[in-house]
Amino acid sequence: MMRFALLVAAGIALATPTLAGTPQRIVSAGGSTTEIVVALGARELLVGVDTTSLYPAAVTRLPNVGYVRQLSAEGLLSLRPDLVLTGSEAGPEAALDQARAAGVEIVTLSDGYTAKSVAAHIETVGRALGREAEAARLTEAFETDIATVEADIARVETKPRVLFILQTGRGASMVSGTGTAAHAMIALAGGENAIAEYGGYKPFSPEAATLAAPDVILMTDQTVDAIGGGDGVLPEAAFAATPAGRDGRLVTMDALYLAGFGPRLAHALHDLAVKLHPARAFTPLPEREWTKAQ
Template sequence: MSMLLHRRGLLAASAASLACSLLPRRVQAAASADRIVVAGGAITEIVYALGEEKRLVGVDTTSMYPAAAGKLPQVGYFRSLSAEGILSLNPSLLLASEQAGPASTMDKLRAVKLPVVLVPESMVAAEVPEKFRIIGRALDCSVQADRLADGLSADLARLEAAVANIKRKPRVLFLLSVTDGRLLAAGHTTAADTMIRLAGGRNAIEEYGGYKPVSAEAALAANPDMLLLSNQGLETLGGTKGLAELPQLRALKAAREGKVAALDMLYLLGMGPRIAAAGRELARALHGAAIPV
């Protein structure tokens, strides 16, 4: 019996020792991630919002905000990353969108034991604050991350309350691009659809999901009250006047009357820390003074 108790005591002591040794290592692993590569514009924004930008050594091409991020070494588009390009920066951690790839690159990075934290993508506005918490845990700054996540959740709730009593939901057609006469519009299950609904509007395209080409006839049938584009896209088309002169849009009342809203692409579709601010700005474009600043 005494031998059995002795063995149990040794096992318990070993388990306790192992638990104690694992916890500091997890904390140390997060704290020691002082060379971070990010693949995802919203993730980069969150790292800056957390005040941890000094640990960044590289970002992807969608990391355009804040402006300082554009001065960092780039590793390419987050969906077509190169393992060699990332590893050349000698990173201690890769923070990436769950859509980052290709799979072969991610496999190579894991094969060389580079820690990789994937941040889920969601088209649900209320789930965006969770990105803060995930990144905060990865960077060992959960207290700050939780505070910012809670603040964003409260901001989204205020916007939701502001649009809740507005009965008329304007129909909005989001045009991602107009290339060679082809209109590329947003259906459901897109960031554009999320933002339109967050702002108290209705997506004029309900028949399909994703971003797909639509004909001039389909755009006319959608009968939008407002056209929504990125600033970059509208500028390419020659502004509101140029948009109205497009043969594919000329028949639209919204185009003829200049019912057009435009926001920065990453600001509008980034699904990141500025989502509530972008939603409020779009809501004011749709509903005017009914939405508080």
């Protein structure tokens, strides 16, 4: 911190835009935020990302500023950004305030797990980058795809009960209640969260999982990898007697794709709906530039 303070006191230009009014060095802290930047054709302007920025794969080779909730002002400013884009979860606020004090513009996206919030995020990032026309085109395609998926899901007659289980790092598994991205995705895909008694995440309880009687167990690919594979999930005592266990219904998806709420939301929603409602036919979505692995 002493080194950082001396740099600022000396008036060293840590964040001077290359072109007036148009950011040329961008740090993005938030997986969906980074996806939007790339979808707008501005990947070459990124000089750093956080650990949740995993798509497209090319961004993982950029300098990393750490976990989005544990950013440091010195880490941000070392990359000499003129713009830092963050999701609503970014912090701590003190680090962002220090970056602002050094002359860096900070743009924080609003919270929300809806298609409308994604469209608003695209507009916000487009305006910050001076790429309003690109943002308008992206939003139009995104909203077209969302409308297609929503129309199909509206015709679904039954809502399977879905239990979402998350493993983070080496800690205990957690089960999603209400108010999470997973909860929102389940509802948007025509399902019902099997846990509605509490909000947020709580440690996994085998007894509660059994009583929830899920029709489907939903996990991320990363969770399945962390527990050594999915073969042993449904035979567990907690699930064996549930509808999901009896019917062999374990659904897995990439974490950022499933719960990122970025420009790939329509495609993720389509893919989840297909897995939750295997007897239904869903309209295929066109491949978009931002849904291709890059």
